[in-house]
Amino acid sequence: MLYSILLAGASLAATVSAECSRSTLQDATDAYVAAQSGGSSSAMTAVAPDVTYTENEQPMDMSSGVLTQALTIDRNVSIHDTVQCATFTELIAASAEHPYVIGTRMLFDADGTQINTIESIVTDQGDWAFNATGYLYWSSMEDWSPIPEAERDNRDVIQAAGDAYFDRFNNVNVTVPWGTPCARLEGGAYTGARNVSANTCNLGLPETIEVTNRRYVIDEVMGAVDMFLGFPGLDRSQGQEPMPDSHFFRVEDGKIKYIHTVSSCVEAGCGLSGMAPPSF
Ligand SMILES: *[C@@H]1O[C@H](CO)[C@@H](O)[C@H](O)[C@H]1NC(C)=O
Numbered sequence: 001m002l003y004s005i006l007l008a009g010a011s012l013a014a015t016v017s018a019e020c021s022r023s024t025l026q027d028a029t030d031a032y033v034a035a036q037s038g039g040s041s042s043a044m045t046a047v048a049p050d051v052t053y054t055e056n057e058q059p060m061d062m063s064s065g066v067l068t069q070a071l072t073i074d075r076n077v078s079i080h081d082t083v084q085c086a087t088f089t090e091l092i093a094a095s096a097e098h099p100y101v102i103g104t105r106m107l108f109d110a111d112g113t114q115i116n117t118i119e120s121i122v123t124d125q126g127d128w129a130f131n132a133t134g135y136l137y138w139s140s141m142e143d144w145s146p147i148p149e150a151e152r153d154n155r156d157v158i159q160a161a162g163d164a165y166f167d168r169f170n171n172v173n174v175t176v177p178w179g180t181p182c183a184r185l186e187g188g189a190y191t192g193a194r195n196v197s198a199n200t201c202n203l204g205l206p207e208t209i210e211v212t213n214r215r216y217v218i219d220e221v222m223g224a225v226d227m228f229l230g231f232p233g234l235d236r237s238q239g240q241e242p243m244p245d246s247h248f249f250r251v252e253d254g255k256i257k258y259i260h261t262v263s264s265c266v267e268a269g270c271g272l273s274g275m276a277p278p279s280f
Pocket residue numbers: 033034037073074075076077
């Protein structure tokens with residue numbers, strides 16, 4: 001996705017609201033997936049008339065963005081945060097004529113009846129390591145099923161695992177709770193490609209990058225946290241401008257098992273002139 005100017009510090013921070021029910025949130029993500037597959041946002045009924053809608057942090061009218069395209073969805077996974085009344089959905093459209101991988105975060109208002117914020121990272125050819133076929137292939141080999149009740153981590157533990165990962169980007173002394181296996185899927189490239197049983201998440205992390213504007217969706221049932229954030233330096237053509245990014249973590253027993261990233265470039269290839277991302 002090409003676009004010109006990032007809206008710096010867009011005021012999309014989660015407004016923490018009353019708890020809402022899992023089924024309300026599930027209805028919302030089902031409707032969202034149906035809307036994208038049908039190519040019409042009108043399938044989404046719980047949306048506030050003045051909803052804030054963004055794609056790659058650019059505010060726009062919901063009825064003019066990617067939701068106008070009917071996409072064959074090859075895989076969708078959603079998580080539901082009943083404490084923050086928030087959801088995250090990963091959509092993989094690999095077999096679509098125009099392939100996409102999309103990460104979408106939705107927030108409900110305080111009484112849990114209407115969605116007042118929808119933000120998507122919409123990636124396609126030219127975005128960070130983009131390969132929807134690879135995204136589909138590798139994620140289909142992973143287990144993202146609900147965690148048995150007796151084995152669930154609490155939300156603080158799940159969030160702490162994701163936070164440790166990004167805290168480590170700016171402090172080599174932070175210990176990240178890696179699992180074995182642990183694999184990272186970036187755009188379509190997979191660190192675990194050579195050995196899916198190993199911990200390959202820890203292949204050279206940055207040491208001086210401070211990610212900004214972390215926005216969480218946490219689901220204890222799915223053992224998952226998604227973080228939207230600003231990733232400085234991701235697009236080499238943009239200097240240290242934070243880039244729109246989503247990291248979706250699967251955490252089991254307090255340890256990171258999978259990380260899925262969706263990262264948008266301003267210039268096709270993120271200014272890397274066709275080189276693979278540095279971690280591969
Ligand atoms: C989304 O995923 C669910 C669960 O895997 C599946 O039942 C549903 O058919 C999928 N929806 C679409 C539109 O592909």
